[in-house]
Amino acid sequence: MKNLKNFFLLLIAVLLSTGIYSQKKDALRFESGQIDAMLKTAKNQNKHLLVEIINGTQVADDEYFNTIVFAHEKVSRIIPENYILLKVNLKTDKNIKRYAKYNVHKYPTFLFLDGDDNIMYKLAGKVEPNIFLDASNFGINPDNNMHLWKRMIDENPDAESGILFNYAKGLYYGGDNYELYKEKYFKNVGANYAHDMNGIEAVLLFTEDMNDPRFTIFMEDYSAIGPGNLNPRFVNKKINEIISISIILSVSANKKIVLDDTISSTCRTFHIDDPMVVMSIVKMKYYKQIEKNQDNYFRALTEYLMTSNGLLYNYELHSYIKELTNDCNNQEFLMMAITQLNELISIDNKIDYQPTMIDISIKLHNFSEANHALEVLKSFNIEAKKYSEAELNAMAEKINKAHLEYKEAQPKREVKKENNVIHKAKK
Structure with a gap:
């Protein structure tokens, strides 16, 4: 070996x-x-x-x-x-x-x-x-930018829909108020917005409530029209985001709402193909923002990682795995996280994944795997030069220290295990 x-x-x-x-x-x-x-x-x-x-x-x-x-x-x-x-x-x-x-x-x-x-x-x-x-x-681009679009709209209030959309989108990503130009866009394209080249993206970007008529109409037609020229990942993530935020707002306003029933009925209403993804996203938000239950949040997070195949970018997946590694101590959830990390490494091995592998392996008391990840990191670092010698030595020290503490605590674990056996036998 x-x-x-x-x-x-x-x-x-x-x-x-x-x-x-x-x-x-x-x-x-x-x-x-x-x-x-x-x-x-x-x-x-x-x-x-x-x-x-x-x-x-x-x-x-x-x-x-x-x-x-x-x-x-x-x-x-x-x-x-x-x-x-x-x-x-x-x-x-x-x-x-x-x-x-x-x-x-x-x-x-x-x-x-x-x-x-x-x-x-x-x-x-x-x-x-x-x-x-x-x-x-x-x-x-001197012919396609926010400054030019604003001037064209000021000179012609009935500017073409593409200019109105691009300007509203620019305001949206710039953190500015886009409502006026959003409405100008939808007024320009009329009721046929779903068939405008920017219509689907406009609905997804500018909708905050799943009960918005534009969103409900879009969802009725989505199975037929599909994502158009947009990235399906973007479309599905925005749909999930709009629905999950709307459900969370409803639940926070009315404590009598049953979470699971609401999610299931909403997914049926909007013909969601994979309700488990929406279920996990809503529960992540709910247990992090409203009920503040860390165990249930991590349970929802691991379910999300297991069901969101193709929905997350690799850097998003790694970010969630790091969150579990840093903040979660549940061995079951950590085992699911390391499985996801190994899959990520198998398809997109990057130097940044190895420190996460070291940390999660330490938490799982798999010190041979932690040392192996450190050796791989050192190999990557020959060319990348991302980590200094002192940082690499600190990682090695962290592994050795954790391993020593684990071995020193072994007798206590054995005694505790023996006491548990005796206690169960007496029962």
Whole structure:
């Protein structure tokens, strides 16, 4: 067995040397500075300015954007080629009034500006890589951007539906009020919105209540019209989100509502193919936000991971597995989580998965697997250079310490087990 593991590690090292398993470190480098000076620099270099606005320290958001969004192959290429990068912290920036014009309400907010300080596009909060990529392209397109769409709408209140939709969508992703332009769009396309090229996406983006007539009509037709030109994953996730949030609001307003019955009847009403997915999503929200029952939340989360095949992106799946690893001590749930992690590693092995494998293996007292994950991590790190020698040593120390504590506690576990047997025999 040991020889097999050595062979496996040697194979990984060879793959690393050929680039097959190489891990990119493409996080974008944002500079500090004054926005007006940076705008001038961007204009002189015939580039645009990408401004990230934060409000204090946001470690989780930084990790998400660095490892998921900025590391995206196309994003990491398009941004440096076309933008000067500026990061502004409103907690410490002395020129805070300068940023009031951008109407920032959520953090982080990304402003895609041209050299004349026009907002070409804007994103607020955590977004998926494809949304960031679209915004990056709009930000450098002189014929297709937020600034131009607004001017066209101001000049012609009856602007075509595509312009109204794109502008409302831009406001939506920028964290701004989109209601006026949403209604302008639906008024423009009329009752036939389901057959407009942007109609399905408009209903899914701009609907917050499953009882909205537009949503109910869309759901009646969905089995026939399908997702159109949209990604089925996006469509299904938005449908689940609208339904689950609506049910949670109903349950929180009326405590007499029976959760399982409400979910089942709603799924029948909307002809949901897989009600178990909706059931697990609603229960995750319910037990986390309303009843605040951690065990039931983790039970719903593991059910979601087991039933949401094809619905989650790999980084979302890994994020949920990390949450279980960090916050859950239930061995059954952890076993389900490590099964999911092994499946993820088998199809999309990344350096970031190995520290999670180490942590979850320690919790399951599988120290040989934890050490194996550390060796794989070291092999990946030869080229990636993501972890320092001190960090790798700290991981090894964590494994050794946990293993020692587990062995030292073994006699106590044996005594407890023996006492339980005696207690059961007396009964």
